[in-house]
Structure formats: structure tokens, C-alpha cells
Amino acid sequence: xxxxxHAVRRETAAPATGRPATPDLLAFAALLLxxxxxxxxxxxVFVMKVLCFALFACAFNLLxxxxxxxxxxxxxxxxxxxxxxxxxVKVWGLPPELGILLGTAFSATLGLAFGALAIRRQGxxxxxxxxxxxxxxxxxxxxxxxxxxEDGIQAVPRGHLFGVIDLSNSLSMYYFVLAVFxxxxxxxxxxxHSPFGQVLKAIRENEPRAISLGYRTDHYKLMxxxxxxxxxxxxxxxxxxxxxxxxxxxxQWQMSxxxxxxxxxGGIGTLFGPVVGAALVVTLENYLAASNLPVPVVIGxxxxxxxxxxxxGIVGEIAxxxxxxxx
Amino acid sequence: xxxDVILETRGLTKEFRGFVAVRDVSLRVKRGSxxxxxxxxxxxxTTVFNLLTKFLQPSNGHILFNGRDITAxxxxxxxxxxIIRSFQISAVFPxxxxxxxxxxxxxxxxxxxxxxxxxxxxLDRLNGRAMELLEDVGLAGYAQxxxxxxxxxxxxxxxxxxxxxLEPEMLLLDEPMAGMGHEDIDRIAALIKRVSANxxxxxxxxxxxxxxxxxxxxxVLARGEVLAEGAYAEVSRHPKVREAYMGSGHA
Ligand SMILES: Nc1ncnc2c1ncn2[C@@H]1O[C@H](COP(=O)(O)OP(=O)(O)OP(=O)(O)O)[C@@H](O)[C@H]1O
Ligand SMILES: [Mg+2]
Numbered sequence: 001x002x003x004x005x006h007a008v009r010r011e012t013a014a015p016a017t018g019r020p021a022t023p024d025l026l027a028f029a030a031l032l033l034x035x036x037x038x039x040x041x042x043x044x045v046f047v048m049k050v051l052c053f054a055l056f057a058c059a060f061n062l063l064x065x066x067x068x069x070x071x072x073x074x075x076x077x078x079x080x081x082x083x084x085x086x087x088x089v090k091v092w093g094l095p096p097e098l099g100i101l102l103g104t105a106f107s108a109t110l111g112l113a114f115g116a117l118a119i120r121r122q123g124x125x126x127x128x129x130x131x132x133x134x135x136x137x138x139x140x141x142x143x144x145x146x147x148x149x150e151d152g153i154q155a156v157p158r159g160h161l162f163g164v165i166d167l168s169n170s171l172s173m174y175y176f177v178l179a180v181f182x183x184x185x186x187x188x189x190x191x192x193h194s195p196f197g198q199v200l201k202a203i204r205e206n207e208p209r210a211i212s213l214g215y216r217t218d219h220y221k222l223m224x225x226x227x228x229x230x231x232x233x234x235x236x237x238x239x240x241x242x243x244x245x246x247x248x249x250x251x252q253w254q255m256s257x258x259x260x261x262x263x264x265x266g267g268i269g270t271l272f273g274p275v276v277g278a279a280l281v282v283t284l285e286n287y288l289a290a291s292n293l294p295v296p297v298v299i300g301x302x303x304x305x306x307x308x309x310x311x312x313g314i315v316g317e318i319a320x321x322x323x324x325x326x327x
Numbered sequence: 328x329x330x331d332v333i334l335e336t337r338g339l340t341k342e343f344r345g346f347v348a349v350r351d352v353s354l355r356v357k358r359g360s361x362x363x364x365x366x367x368x369x370x371x372x373t374t375v376f377n378l379l380t381k382f383l384q385p386s387n388g389h390i391l392f393n394g395r396d397i398t399a400x401x402x403x404x405x406x407x408x409x410i411i412r413s414f415q416i417s418a419v420f421p422x423x424x425x426x427x428x429x430x431x432x433x434x435x436x437x438x439x440x441x442x443x444x445x446x447x448x449x450l451d452r453l454n455g456r457a458m459e460l461l462e463d464v465g466l467a468g469y470a471q472x473x474x475x476x477x478x479x480x481x482x483x484x485x486x487x488x489x490x491x492x493l494e495p496e497m498l499l500l501d502e503p504m505a506g507m508g509h510e511d512i513d514r515i516a517a518l519i520k521r522v523s524a525n526x527x528x529x530x531x532x533x534x535x536x537x538x539x540x541x542x543x544x545x546x547v548l549a550r551g552e553v554l555a556e557g558a559y560a561e562v563s564r565h566p567k568v569r570e571a572y573m574g575s576g577h578a
Contacts, residue, residue, distance in 0.1 A: 190443065190444060190446070191443040191444075193446060193447045194442060194443045194444065194445050194446065194447055195434060195437075195439045195440055195441075195442050195443075195445055195447060195449060195450055196440060196441050196442055196443035197443065197447065198423075198427070198430070198431065198434065198440075198447055198450065199431065199434070199440045201420070201422070201423060202420045202423065202431045205420035205421055205422055205423060206418055206419065206420050206421075208382065208414070208418065209414065209418040209419070209420065210431070211382075211402050211403050211406070212380065212382075212402065212406055212411065212412050212413075212414070212418070213406060213411065213431065213432050213435055213489070213493060214403050214404075214406035214407040214411070214435050214493065215403055215435060215440070216401075216403040216404075217403070219441075220440070220441070223441060223443070227443065
């Protein structure tokens, strides 16, 4: 499995290198228009769910697609932030933006700790350590008092953004979530096309060579890990406000698996792939939940089919077909 | 005079699960020289390079660079002290362009490599120097191509350009000419000669005519041990060296 993912990543690496090209900008403009209009066509809550998971998947993709690290514990950052945000808003009575900020900061710190422990490991060992650490977070969420055990934290008030904008209005809530998503997306875009991103790509491409040029590669990987964890936390904290809820579902290992799935489906190492992957998986889950088909099985089958049919993921395949060939 | 020696090893030894790949090797590389490390396949030349750059930890012995013991220094920090190596199997960043490959080398001393909030266009000011380096190795015409598309010999040339980008005090080149055509060999040999003016070069090379033309000093390694040392004329007359090379098929 590890080598499989590795191989997929190698092939998808090409489209994202180089400048933010015109096709990327056009795609971004199109995405923006769709997202601005979306709540008038679709259920706002549904699109907000897509946006939260899309940001989560983009954060995860920053790590696997640009640093070449497969984390299997990202639920800890997503769910951890959801709990902190839910608690601080509901119990401490913080405004939503501060609650989200605290949740995000929590995930950044957790990311630093997990990263420091895991970053020296390679491949499947790295994945296993991140999984083990995230399971610890899961058990804490199950055992601690403030997390509410099996029930989680429910009925979190959405509150007023900056004390003025009432987020119980679903359109206000929607445009706030959109702003958060765009912020995260732009941070990732910039990171990928920054001096740091350039080194990250070099490390992904040939780590011994990067070391031999004097780059302390562990520091760069740790930095990528913390950035990824932070943005995953931002997604999780926002999700807690949208659904007014933080539960064990957010921190359990299936959530880590779901984000791998979204990113793989959409295209590892592409900017838009995780967004497409997240939209696809959330849509499928919604439709399937209404039917009486076994959801995990159907998603599993689709996943296998996609990996076999388009190895680069949906966006990766499109970029490879239309964006000129690169070996 | 001690400062004449830039790199020194004392009793360097590396054992892989009972197999001694490098045994008690004591090298003294003179500052400003081109020093060749030769020997039949499997002699331990690459292993010595891996030890010197700390990609492998020695089982025994010491490494001194500019009089400082670097035996416990990490590989990236060895590079930051001024020892940059190339690899026997060409090491480039395949999905980066040829220009970007060289810029990865040029970028490191700038200290902006953790800045994730800046645009990569701040690296454009490195393009001029990068093009000069590419010119030197005959790759200027390939600047925008992904490195993966280059034929093998040109990847080697790109690796040398990236290595030189860091202006290292000392270069370790592991078979820099392997896989190159005649014309490129001449170009790279001339380049090595030229850049050696203000730095030290330790080079593994199988092409003996290159070795005889370039090197000031030669160390012959066989079965992990130093067999002979000296200038080319001297070493090539050495009976043990002739035997070792005959034995492995080199004339
Ligand atoms: N990591 C390792 N583990 C076990 N044995 C190794 C390792 N690296 C090298 N060796 C062994 O050490 C010996 C020396 O290898 P090395 O690569 O240093 O030779 P070399 O002189 O560079 O040869 P060549 O001219 O073929 O490049 C070989 O027998 C090799 O199999
Ligand atoms: Mg070798």
C-alpha cells in the first residue's frame, strides 16, 4: 500500500511544479464563481461540509503531495481542533472566531509534537507512528470529561462573528466558511510556490541530494507537517461551528482514512484535486446515506476503481491529458 | 605545515555486518589539490565518500576538516561546512526544471528557505548566476526542460553545476564522467581543472586518462585498504596496483 501510494505520488508530481500557471488561475476563478453562487442552488449546509473537508484534504495534500509524507493520523488535528473550538465556544463562551483560532492553535501545537516524534521515520513507519499517536487522541476524547465521551460536545452555539454577524443565518455562516476555506487554500497555494515550497519539492524528489546540498531536511518536513496540521485544525474548528458539534467521528481513524481517500481520488500533488475529491466523497456519502446500500463498501469499490482507472486521480489525469505531457 | 591539509582521515573503518568495506584508511588531502581515489569495483571508494560526508557513520576512526574533528557532525552540516559531494548514480531533482535544479543549490545560502509566505519569484534573482553555471557545463539550452528528460550524461553535468552552485571549499565527485561522451568528458575535465583554482577536489574516477591528466595526487584503494599513494607516474608503476587492476579487468 505504501509503495502504491508512493508510485501514484511520483506520477502526479509534475503538474504542480513551476509557476502558478494561467490554467491554475482560470480554474481558481471558476471555482470561486461556483462557490459564491453555490448556496443559492444547493443546500448551504451541504456545501459548507464540502468546504470543510476540502480544506482538510488540501492540508493533507500539502504533506503527502509536496513533502512526500503519508500521515495516517490527520483525524487528530481535525477532530482535536473541533473539540477545542466546541468547548471554548460552548463552555467558555468565546466568540466563534476566537474558538476556531484556539482550536487551530491546538492542532499546530499537536502537530509540532507529533511531527517531532514521527518525522525521522520513513514511509510506512511514519504512517504507523502518526496512526498510533492519533489513536491516543481518540482515547483521550473518549475518556476525558470535557469531551463528553460517546456523545461528544453538542449544541455548540454558532454565535456572532466579531460580535456582529449572526452566524445562525445560514448564508452568513456560509460566506464565513467560504472565506476560511479560501484563506487556507491561498496559504497552501502560496506555500507550494514559495522558496520553502521549492525546497520541499527538492526533498520530495531526492532527499539525499537535498541533504548533500546542506538542507537539514527534517526541519523542512517538520515545518510542512506543522503547517498541514494547523490547516487541518482550521478545517476541524470551522466544522465544529457549522455543525455545532464535535464528536468521536471527527477523531477516529476512519476520518484519517477518508482524507487519504479524498486526496487520492482528486489527485495527490495537484492544487484542486483534494477539493474535487472532497466534493465527490461528501456527495456520495449524502446520497448513499439516504439509500440502504452499505456506504463504506460502495465507497471502497469506487476508490479501487478510481485507483485502477486514473492513477493520478481525477484532476491529475485531466492535467496530464491537457496540460502537456511530462514524464 | 598542518594547514596544508584540508581533509584528513585517521584509521577510518566501516564494517557492514561483519564485512569490512573500508579498513584503516588514513588519507591526507592537500588544500588546493585535485586528489583522485581510484581502485577496482567494490574497493570501497563510494563507501569512503559516504563516510566523509557522514551519510554513513564510521565504525572506527576520525575525520578532520580544516583541523576540526567532524566525525560526529550530521551530513547536512558537513555540507554547510563547505564539503559538497556528488553521487555515483546521478542525483538530480527530476520534476524540477534544469534551471530550478541549480537554483536549489544557489538558494540555500540565502537563508530564505523557510519562508513559505513569500512568492518563489524572489528566487528569480538567482537566474543569472544559474544560467552561468549551466553555460559552464553546456546545459544553457536545456534550462527550461524538466531534469528527468535529460540523457544520463547531461544529468551528470547538471549535478556538477548544482554542486558548484554552493561554491564549496571542497568537492567530492563520485565518477563525474561516468556515462558521458568524449566531448562532454573533455568539457567537464576542463571545468574541473578551472574550478580547482580556488578549491580542493577529491574525485573517484575510472577513466584513467582523465585521472592522469587532472590529478596531483592519487590514492589507490583495493578491498577497502589503501594499496598505494603518490603521483600518477609513480602509482601506475606500482606492482600491486598493476596486479589489482589486472585482476579486475582494467589494463
Ligand atoms: N550499505 C551497505 N551495506 C552492505 N555492504 C555495502 C554497503 N555499501 C557498500 N557495501 C559493500 O562495500 C563494498 C565497497 O562498496 P563501494 O560501493 O564503496 O565500492 P566502490 O569502490 O565505490 O565500487 P564501484 O567502483 O563499483 O563504484 C562492496 O563490496 C559493497 O557491496
Ligand atoms: Mg562507487
